[in-house]
Amino acid sequence: MFTSRRERIEARAEREEPAQAYVTTALGRLSYEERGKAKKDDDPVVVLLHGLLFDGGSWNGQIEPLSTLGRVVVFDGPGHGKSDVPPNFSLEEHADALARALTDLGVTRAILVGLSWGGMLAMRVALQHPSRVAGLALLDTSAEAPTAIEKIRYRAFVELHRWLGLPRRTFLSGVAPLLFAPETMRKQSELVMESYAAMMRFNPEGLARAALAVLVRRTDILKKISSIRVPALIVCGREDRSCPPSRSKNMAGAISGSELVILERLGHMSALEDPAAVNAHLVPFVDKTMGRRG
Secondary structure: OOOOHHHHHHHHHHHHOOOOEEEEEOOEEEEEEEEOOOOOOOOOEEEEEOOOOOOHHHHHHHHHHHHOOOOEEEEOOOOOOOOOOOOOOOHHHHHHHHHHHHHHOOOOOEEEEEEOHHHHHHHHHHHHOHHHEEEEEEEOOOOOOOOHHHHHHHHHHHHHHHHHOOOHHHHHHHHHHHHOOHHHHHHOHHHHHHHHHHHHOOOHHHHHHHHHHHHHOOOOOOOHHHHOOOOEEEEEEOOOOOOOHHHHHHHHHHOOOOEEEEEOOOOOOHHHHOHHHHHHHHHHHHHHHHOOOO
C-alpha cells in the first residue's frame, strides 16, 4: 500500500517516542513513560522523580544514558505534566501511592533517582517500603522540614500563583534565582524561559496542592534516614539556594556509606542546567548499583 511522506514520518515518530501511559493511584492518575529494557529479570528498574514546578521532561538529559543500563520509568508528579490534579496530600501519602504504582507496573525493586521533591519522595519510599528500594540518587533535595520563614514565603507564593498566576517578572526576580545558578540565568536564558512556559501550562490548583505538600507541610526525616541501608548518591549544586549544600551534607552524614558530590556553578536544577556534569556521577552510580543484590 502506498504511504505518503507525512504518514511515514508520523509512523517513525510513534516508534521513536514512547506512548503516554497512566497508572491509577489514590492521588489520581499518574502519567509515566518508559524507556530501555532490563538486562536481567531481577534487575532493579530506574525510576526518575522530578522536582516541583517541572515534569518528567526535566530528565531528558538523563533518560538516554540511563536507558542503556536497563528499564527506566519516568513519572509526572501529581498535578504536574499530564498527571491528574490530586486531592490534598502529604509526602508520606505520595510515597505509598508511588509504591502502589510501581507494583501495578511490575516493578519489584527500584533505583530511585529524585531531584528536590523527587528526592524527598524517594527517601520516604525507602523508609516506608524499604524492600522496594535498591538504591537512591538524591539530587538537590532535603530531609529537613522547611523553616518557619520558608513556610511563610512559600505559602505566599502558592496563594499568589493559585489565584493570580505568576507574572513573568515575578518569576524572573523571585522564583528563577531559587531554581537556577546565576551563570545559568546569564548563559541559558532560553532554558529559564522554557521552564517558565512549561510551569504556566500546569493546572494552578494541582500545582498548589503539590507545593503545599512539598514546601509547607513537609516533615523532618533527617534522623529517620539513618536507617537507610542501600547505596546512596547525594548530589547538590554549589549555588543551590532552595536546598543548599549544607542540607545535602546533613543527609550524607545520616546515610551510612553514602557518596556526596557538590557540583560547581550549578543551582537547584542541576540535572537540567548541566546534564553531562550530573551524568558523570549518576550513570556510574546506577551502573554499579545494578550489580548489587539486597
